[in-house]
Amino acid sequence: MAQVSARKLQDWKxxxxxxxxxxxxxxxxxxxxxxxxxxxxxxxxxxxRFNELLRxxxxxxxxxxxxxxxxxxxxxxxxxxxxxxxxxxxxxSLSALGEGFLPHLLALVDWAETGMPEIVAARQRFDTV
Numbered sequence: 273m274a275q276v277s278a279r280k281l282q283d284w285k286x287x288x289x290x291x292x293x294x295x296x297x298x299x300x301x302x303x304x305x306x307x308x309x310x311x312x313x314x315x316x317x318x319x320x321r322f323n324e325l326l327r328x329x330x331x332x333x334x335x336x337x338x339x340x341x342x343x344x345x346x347x348x349x350x351x352x353x354x355x356x357x358x359x360x361x362x363x364x365s366l367s368a369l370g371e372g373f374l375p376h377l378l379a380l381v382d383w384a385e386t387g388m389p390e391i392v393a394a395r396q397r398f399d400t401v
Contacts, residue, residue: 303377315350315365351364
């Protein structure tokens, strides 16, 4: 696995990529924070309206939800659909790109759940030194 990582990194360097414009870094900036992950997991269950997401994620502020949704929409990971009603209603759902990302996100969630006891033990060992 280390050889694959080293080869991928070298390929990027050969193509002129720099850490500041690394494609992985650009994607992770928007999908690896706490709120985008939880938003994507919620939208992976079903399309939702803004207030539904607020209720599903009670600790998030309206401002943070709005910012996270805009970033995910800008990256093409979710879709914002406006309905011509009075007042207008908006539904958020995963785009095809977001649907393709979801299995990878769920794999990370599974890894975190499985590895958490080991992580907690490592933190305790580190903190007692």
